[in-house]
Amino acid sequence: MDSNEARHSTAHYFLEGLSEIGIDYLFCNFGTDHAPLIEELAAFKGANRKAPRTVLVPHENVAAHMAAGYAIATGRGQGVMVHVDAGTANAAMAMHNLFRSRIPVMLLAGKAPYTQRGELVGTRDIYVHFIQEPFDQASIVRPYTKWEYNLPSGVIAKEALRRAHSVMQSDPKGPVYLTFPRETLTESWSEGQVRSYPEERYGPVRAQGVDAAALDAVATKLLAAERPILFTAYSGRNHATPKLLDELARFAGIRVIEFNTLYMNLAHDSPCHGGFMPGKHLTEADVGLLVDVDVPWIPSVMPENPATWWAHLDLDAEKRGFPMYSFPANLRLQGDSHRMLTDLLKALKARADAGFKAKAAARVEAMAKEAAARREQATKQAAERGKQGEINPNFLCAALNKALRPTDIVVNEAIRNGGVVLAQMPRTEPGSLVGLAGGGLGFSGGMALGLKLAMPERTVVQIVGDGTFYFSNPQSALSVSKQYGLPVFTVVVDNAGWAAVKESTLRVYPDGSAKAQQEYGSHLAPDMNFAKVAEAAGAHGELVSDPDALEPAIARCMAALKEGRSAILHAKVTKL
Ligand SMILES: Cc1ncc(C[n+]2csc(CCOP(=O)(O)OP(=O)(O)O)c2C)c(N)n1
Numbered sequence: 177m178d179s180n181e182a183r184h185s186t187a188h189y190f191l192e193g194l195s196e197i198g199i200d201y202l203f204c205n206f207g208t209d210h211a212p213l214i215e216e217l218a219a220f221k222g223a224n225r226k227a228p229r230t231v232l233v234p235h236e237n238v239a240a241h242m243a244a245g246y247a248i249a250t251g252r253g254q255g256v257m258v259h260v261d262a263g264t265a266n267a268a269m270a271m272h273n274l275f276r277s278r279i280p281v282m283l284l285a286g287k288a289p290y291t292q293r294g295e296l297v298g299t300r301d302i303y304v305h306f307i308q309e310p311f312d313q314a315s316i317v318r319p320y321t322k323w324e325y326n327l328p329s330g331v332i333a334k335e336a337l338r339r340a341h342s343v344m345q346s347d348p349k350g351p352v353y354l355t356f357p358r359e360t361l362t363e364s365w366s367e368g369q370v371r372s373y374p375e376e377r378y379g380p381v382r383a384q385g386v387d388a389a390a391l392d393a394v395a396t397k398l399l400a401a402e403r404p405i406l407f408t409a410y411s412g413r414n415h416a417t418p419k420l421l422d423e424l425a426r427f428a429g430i431r432v433i434e435f436n437t438l439y440m441n442l443a444h445d446s447p448c449h450g451g452f453m454p455g456k457h458l459t460e461a462d463v464g465l466l467v468d469v470d471v472p473w474i475p476s477v478m479p480e481n482p483a484t485w486w487a488h489l490d491l492d493a494e495k496r497g498f499p500m501y502s503f504p505a506n507l508r509l510q511g512d513s514h515r516m517l518t519d520l521l522k523a524l525k526a527r528a529d530a531g532f533k534a535k536a537a538a539r540v541e542a543m544a545k546e547a548a549a550r551r552e553q554a555t556k557q558a559a560e561r562g563k564q565g566e567i568n569p570n571f572l573c574a575a576l577n578k579a580l581r582p583t584d585i586v587v588n589e590a591i592r593n594g595g596v597v598l599a600q601m602p603r604t605e606p607g608s609l610v611g612l613a614g615g616g617l618g619f620s621g622g623m624a625l626g627l628k629l630a631m632p633e634r635t636v637v638q639i640v641g642d643g644t645f646y647f648s649n650p651q652s653a654l655s656v657s658k659q660y661g662l663p664v665f666t667v668v669v670d671n672a673g674w675a676a677v678k679e680s681t682l683r684v685y686p687d688g689s690a691k692a693q694q695e696y697g698s699h700l701a702p703d704m705n706f707a708k709v710a711e712a713a714g715a716h717g718e719l720v721s722d723p724d725a726l727e728p729a730i731a732r733c734m735a736a737l738k739e740g741r742s743a744i745l746h747a748k749v750t751k752l
């Protein structure tokens with residue numbers, strides 16, 4: 177150690193380390209644990225030094241999902257700074273969603289100081305420091321993180337950050353959790369003591385292709401197939417995949433189904449797009465491909481054919497995060513789906529004869545007719561406007577669709593009306609759809625903001641159920657929108673409560689007491705006016721009950737977005 181070297185706090189090296197690993201943003205919900213970081217952020221600003229930009233977010237749920245939206249748009253995980261165990265608990269549901277959707281995010285939390293009598297700088301100096309130390313803080317998010325670590329000393333601040341980053345960015349990507357006690361952040365170290373760990377030498381693991389022989393085996397099955405089918409949910413995270421999948425599906429006459437889709441995986445107007453429900457095709461298929469999908473269908477209500485030959489091509493074919501997993505696959509291949517599909521198409525092209533091509537073309541033609549019939553059916557449904565106080569959700573979504581450009585982004589958290597969104601708002605551009613990631617409601621508010629932050633030129637529409645609107649912390653989202661100039665269009669599909677909960681009770685007890693009493697525990701407070709929630713934040717609000725008032729209201733919302741203000745359209749739709 178050179179005694180003439182400059183000395184800095186751990187917090188200083190921590191900020192440098194964040195920039196070195198490529199963190200552009202810290203989505204922050206600060207507390208007493210962050211004092212050394214806040215101090216250094218100000219010092220960096222004063223000295224014009226590079227540091228991640230901070231976005232202050234009043235609720236952790238919005239902060240974490242905002243980082244997720246940014247990661248979806250850029251492929252790069254960002255930092256989410258939360259307050260000790262309390263903030264971690266508020267972020268836990270988002271970690272569930274991000275873990276399930278394999279989105280990288282670095283959750284950063286302080287730990288309560290451990291000294292009590294001023295032994296070190298940063299010692300306990302307030303009541304909460306005594307009660308914010310649980311036995312195992314990381315256990316709050318352990319089921320939803322790939323990696324966790326408590327920074328033991330600032331001397332390895334950059335090494336720990338590099339490790340956190342490499343794990344979160346390694347395929348399959350996902351959340352990591354790093355904690356740091358306040359005294360650790362205030363430690364002082366000389367510049368020579370704190371090493372950097374560059375990406376070239378310490379970077380992440382990237383998914384690769386697989387053996388040509390394995391894909392040749394899949395090609396052999398497809399060449400002999402009469403009714404091939406393909407399920408996918410998240411292959412479209414790679415924006416090059418929808419075009420490739422279209423080419424493969426057309427070449428081999430494969431029906432593609434997106435059940436509970438997370439992204440736009442195949443242009444919804446492709447002749448091979450078989451819609452969003454397996455229907456009878458699951459039992460009719462002789463050869464099937466599962467491509468980047470967790471739950472391709474629901475076995476208890478959609479029985480599969482025991483004779484179907486399945487291949488599973490997935491970034492995460494092992495499904496390590498699922499205690500139980502038993503979807504069939506005669507061949508399971510783990511790797512990068514774009515590479516696997518590229519090689520599969522190559523193998524097929526090399527071996528396809530005229531007979532195969534003719535059969536495949538006939539299948540494509542038949543599927544195109546079915547797709548046209550589905551679109552016609554959707555158009556018919558959208559023509560029914562509904563009545564006063566109960567707008568038809570089909571009419572609502574079709575009207576929204578007319579206001580959007582193909583590249584605009586639909587964030588679909590409409591729950592039981594999510595299928596209507598997909599039917600009435602066909603997406604054709606890669607990246608133009610984000611679906612329900614996990615099972616924790618309320619992702620779409622933050623997600624929409626993160627997408628907008630990364631892609632300011634796009635219009636981002638968050639479509640939520642009324643129940644989900646509450647979960648998405650709208651006031652917090654509006655605060656971020658206002659403070660950072662991120663206008664988002666929120667559409668609340670208000671069917672008067674939790675249709676999903678009512679329907680679930682009816683599925684288990686179709687003729688039970690709940691039905692007899694019409695008591696579903698699902699009706700939320702009537703006569704709410706969410707337009708006023710928007711107004712409270714200086715955003716534009718519309719409450720619409722009359723179908724005829726819908727289109728002008730949408731136009732006014734779009735105009736508000738152009739002015740840089742968020743808009744909430746609260747639409748009263750067919751009741752649950
Ligand atoms: C954080 C969280 N709490 C509760 C649930 C259970 N849940 C699933 S769907 C649902 C109802 C959602 O209501 P709404 O957004 O109005 O959609 P609808 O069912 O009416 O279409 C609830 C409460 C959940 N998935 N996540």
Ligand SMILES: [Mg+2]
Pocket residue numbers: 641642643669670671672673674675
């Ligand atoms: Mg509802």
